[in-house]
Amino acid sequence: MESTVCMGREQKKDTEPAICSLETGQVFTQPIGYIESCFTGKNGTPRQPSICSLSRGRLKISKKVFNNPTHSLVGLHQFSHVWILFIFHKNGHLSCKAKVQPPRLNGAKTGVFSTRSPHRPNAIGLTLAKLDKVEGDTLYLSGIDIIQGTPVLDIKPYIAEYDSPRLAVSPKENVQEKTFQEEDGDSYNTVLQAKDREQCIERSIQDNNIPFLDKNNKSEKYDRSSIKQEILQDLKQELAIETAGESNLVEDCCTLQRFSSNHLVENIETLKLSQDSPSNETSKLNETKEKPCTSDSFEAKWVTESPVPSLAVRFTTYAERELRQFKAPHESGEPSFRFLQSFEEAKYAITEVLSADPRSVYRRNHCLDRLFYFCLDTIHITCWFGDGFAEVLKIQPVAEQSKA
Ligand SMILES: C[S@@+](CC[C@H](N)C(=O)[O-])C[C@H]1O[C@@H](n2cnc3c(N)ncnc32)[C@H](O)[C@@H]1O
Numbered sequence: 001m002e003s004t005v006c007m008g009r010e011q012k013k014d015t016e017p018a019i020c021s022l023e024t025g026q027v028f029t030q031p032i033g034y035i036e037s038c039f040t041g042k043n044g045t046p047r048q049p050s051i052c053s054l055s056r057g058r059l060k061i062s063k064k065v066f067n068n069p070t071h072s073l074v075g076l077h078q079f080s081h082v083w084i085l086f087i088f089h090k091n092g093h094l095s096c097k098a099k100v101q102p103p104r105l106n107g108a109k110t111g112v113f114s115t116r117s118p119h120r121p122n123a124i125g126l127t128l129a130k131l132d133k134v135e136g137d138t139l140y141l142s143g144i145d146i147i148q149g150t151p152v153l154d155i156k157p158y159i160a161e162y163d164s165p166r167l168a169v170s171p172k173e174n175v176q177e178k179t180f181q182e183e184d185g186d187s188y189n190t191v192l193q194a195k196d197r198e199q200c201i202e203r204s205i206q207d208n209n210i211p212f213l214d215k216n217n218k219s220e221k222y223d224r225s226s227i228k229q230e231i232l233q234d235l236k237q238e239l240a241i242e243t244a245g246e247s248n249l250v251e252d253c254c255t256l257q258r259f260s261s262n263h264l265v266e267n268i269e270t271l272k273l274s275q276d277s278p279s280n281e282t283s284k285l286n287e288t289k290e291k292p293c294t295s296d297s298f299e300a301k302w303v304t305e306s307p308v309p310s311l312a313v314r315f316t317t318y319a320e321r322e323l324r325q326f327k328a329p330h331e332s333g334e335p336s337f338r339f340l341q342s343f344e345e346a347k348y349a350i351t352e353v354l355s356a357d358p359r360s361v362y363r364r365n366h367c368l369d370r371l372f373y374f375c376l377d378t379i380h381i382t383c384w385f386g387d388g389f390a391e392v393l394k395i396q397p398v399a400e401q402s403k404a
Contacts, residue, residue, distance in 0.1 A: 031151035032072075033062045035086070038339040038349075040148045040398070042090060044358050044374020044381070047103065048116065049127050049143045051356045054349040055376075056132075056339035059084075059139045059152055069137035077134045081158035082141070086125045087151045088118040095119035104306040107361045114300065125150075128158055165297040308364075312389040313351040322395035323347060326379065335397035340377045349376060354383065354390040 021027070037057040039045040046052045061069035076082070099109040100117040112120055125146065132140040139155070315323070324343050327336040340346045357364065359372060364385075372383050372390075375398050382394035 029087075029151075029153050030065055031062065031087070031153060032065050032155065033059045033152050035059055035084075035144070035146050035148065035150040035152060037144060037146055037148045037150070038377040039144075039146070040375045042147060044353055044372075044376065045147055046145045046353055046356060046358070049129055049145045051145070052349055052352040053130075053143050054340065054345050054352070055144050056140070056142045057129075057144045057146065059141065059155070061137045061139075073134050073137065073139065076131065076139070076155075076157065079131060079157040079159075081128055082131045082139070083154075083156045083158055083163075084125075084127045084129055084141075084144075084146065084152055085154040085156075086127070086146055087153065088120075088123040088125050089149070089151055090147065091118060091123050094121060094123055096121060101361060102302075103357075103359075103361055103364075104308055105302050106307045107365070108302075110302075124153070308357055309388065310355045311357050311385070313354045313392070314389060315347070315350075315392040319392045319395045320347070323350075323379070326397075335378060335400070337377050337379075346377070346379060350379070350381060350392060354392070357385075357390070359385065 066072050100112045102115045129141040130143045327333045380396045380398045383392045
């Protein structure tokens with residue numbers, strides 16, 4: 001299904017040069033290749049690449065763009081991650097809605113440009129994927145949220161120094177309160193607090209690389225929110241004493257993060273969590289506790305504190321037995337996986353997809369008793385959702401299911 005994707009409003013002939021009018025922004029693109037993905041359809045495809053680390057895919061660079069596609073990938077193996085720019089080709093049409101309802105907002109509307117919605121004026125997607133390997137003219141990727149056959153426009157290496165904001169420029173700009181006045185008079189007083197206490201704690205957790213407190217960690221051994229609350233309380237008291245009278249907001253930001261790091265360490269010791277946790281986690285914590293405050297990005301609260309909770313995932317014995325029938329790609333026999341390598345990987349990937357609650361807001365609120373189907377790799381999955389959980393009921397090979 002090779003074709004030139006039209007980014008202007010009118011489609012030109014296939015023979016049209018790839019670039020028509022850069023100066024006016026009317027560009028007819030020539031995809032550099034098409035994604036081969038473990039996700040065949042939109043249903044069940046993760047909403048962001050970070051959701052399912054085992055979602056794999058390939059991208060072969062097209063000979064239509066370069067005489068020697070392999071040359072275009074020289075040097076790319078030196079990078080762990082790549083940005084992928086692509087077209088949401090299964091949207092049907094370009095969207096002109098200025099406000100959208102991201103699933104994490106559970107039905108509430110917000111401006112399209114404040115979201116990662118696939119429904120946008122030029123239907124351009126941006127995904128940060130892990131680059132597993134480069135072989136000749138092909139990139140092997142994982143952690144993708146892109147479906148089979150997606151046209152890719154460009155690939156760029158992820159460079160933390162350029163792509164991850166640091167507290168390096170004009171400090172005052174970074175901590176200003178931003179107010180947004182809508183045309184109709186609604187006013188949002190969005191206090192974008194890089195200095196926000198809770199965010200500082202979150203960052204300390206990330207910066208100190210504390211796996212058992214990582215919000216993506218599914219372990220229920222530690223009550224993350226109560227630990228956070230304790231730290232927050234201490235932090236408030238401590239700050240009241242230490243920073244009273246200081247007006248420099250940037251100082252506050254750094255101070256907060258430093259306090260947060262220290263208190264994280266102290267609280268974990270007080271809570272005697274360290275004795276339960278593997279020793280290397282504790283030592284990692286101590287090694288890094290003096291790490292200076294560096295990062296200075298922030299995001300809307302609905303992203304980090306979504307009203308949509310993550311779900312517990314379970315499999316019926318029957319479904320698990322069916323999943324065990326699948327063979328690794330290198331083994332002989334049917335059914336077999338295409339990208340996944342084992343039963344364990346498959347179970348983990350399905351769990352990651354479901355725990356992020358892949359249902360649309362409508363489905364979540366109105367179709368509670370309906371079965372949910374999706375495909376991952378060569379597996380067709382049937383499940384249902386209950387209060388706070390998803391249960392996998394049936395596993396079938398995609399090929400077999402589509403015959404039925
Ligand atoms: C929320 S978007 C985010 C994509 C990207 N990370 C971004 O920020 O631009 C991800 C969703 O887009 C949908 N999707 C992926 N590839 C698509 C395609 N080629 N056409 C239409 N929708 C697609 C899937 O349903 C997936 O869950």
